Amino acid sequence: MLELRDVHTHYGLSHVLQGVSLRVEPGEVVGLFGRNGVGKTTVMKTIAGWVAPSRGAVLLEGQPIGGLPPERICRRGIGFVPEDRRIFPGLTVQENLVLGFMQSPGRSRAEDRRSLDAIYSRFPRLGERRGQMGTTLSGGEQQMLAMARVLVGAPRLLLIDEPTEGLAPKIVDEIFTLMEGLRRDGIPILLVEQNMHRAIGLVQRFYVLERGAIVLEGDGGNTAHREALVRQLAV
Numbered sequence: 385m386l387e388l389r390d391v392h393t394h395y396g397l398s399h400v401l402q403g404v405s406l407r408v409e410p411g412e413v414v415g416l417f418g419r420n421g422v423g424k425t426t427v428m429k430t431i432a433g434w435v436a437p438s439r440g441a442v443l444l445e446g447q448p449i450g451g452l453p454p455e456r457i458c459r460r461g462i463g464f465v466p467e468d469r470r471i472f473p474g475l476t477v478q479e480n481l482v483l484g485f486m487q488s489p490g491r492s493r494a495e496d497r498r499s500l501d502a503i504y505s506r507f508p509r510l511g512e513r514r515g516q517m518g519t520t521l522s523g524g525e526q527q528m529l530a531m532a533r534v535l536v537g538a539p540r541l542l543l544i545d546e547p548t549e550g551l552a553p554k555i556v557d558e559i560f561t562l563m564e565g566l567r568r569d570g571i572p573i574l575l576v577e578q579n580m581h582r583a584i585g586l587v588q589r590f591y592v593l594e595r596g597a598i599v600l601e602g603d604g605g606n607t608a609h610r611e612a613l614v615r616q617l618a619v
């Protein structure tokens with residue numbers, strides 16, 4: 385469904401991604417692990433169009449999308465939940481969600497209504513707080529809002545960057561429960577998550593990134609692969 389082939393990305397002269405190849409198949413949740421600063425967020429931003437690859441191919445269902453602007457990539461069905469959440473100040477929860485619709489123009493009001501209802505049933509707390517300013521929500525609720533805002537656009541694939549960073553354990557549980565729900569619904573996800581021990585129980589496959597390149601690949605359900613992952617990140 386999504387494939388990166390030998391992707392290189394630079395920030396100016398800094399050569400951050402140095403030949404990343406990975407894939408996400410339909411219905412698959414794939415983890416991207418690695419230490420701080422190895423380029424995980426840059427992988428996400430390169431797929432989402434926030435930065436352009438300097439070499440290599442980014443393919444969505446076989447079609448090249450590398451270097452397209454973010455809004456076109458979004459319209460192709462890739463939803464990006466960035467690490468910093470980007471809740472719009474001065475807008476309520478519902479207004480933040482309605483902005484998510486703008487990524488899929490041409491839908492009817494009835495479709496938008498159904499989509500909002502579906503979101504509020506998946507995220508009941510957002511439904512209760514729909515009239516509250518988005519930026520006044522707790523960190524965990526803001527993370528949920530960031531995820532919900534992308535989901536209203538009915539993405540075919542989700543990129544989720546560090547969704548539990550800085551959140552209390554109870555909220556981390558809730559975010560993982562939500563992601564398990566998304567996995568059950570068959571929404572493919574590429575997930576960057578520092579909480580590797582937790583994430584390994586969610587992902588079907590994983591990659592480890594080191595200094596801008598993939599150094600390990602494995603199955604989340606395979607004990608030997610999981611041990612290799614722990615060893616790799618402990619070095």
Ligand SMILES: Nc1ncnc2c1ncn2[C@@H]1O[C@H](COP(=O)(O)OP(=O)(O)OP(=O)(O)O)[C@@H](O)[C@H]1O
Nearest residue numbers: 395396398400418419420421422423424425426427
């Ligand atoms: N806009 C930018 N301009 C220049 N360098 C950048 C920029 N963004 C990131 N970098 C650098 O690129 C490298 C990879 O950063 P990136 O954020 O992709 O790593 P990461 O693995 O996601 O790290 P973290 O776990 O800390 O979020 C780092 O050395 C970082 O300092």
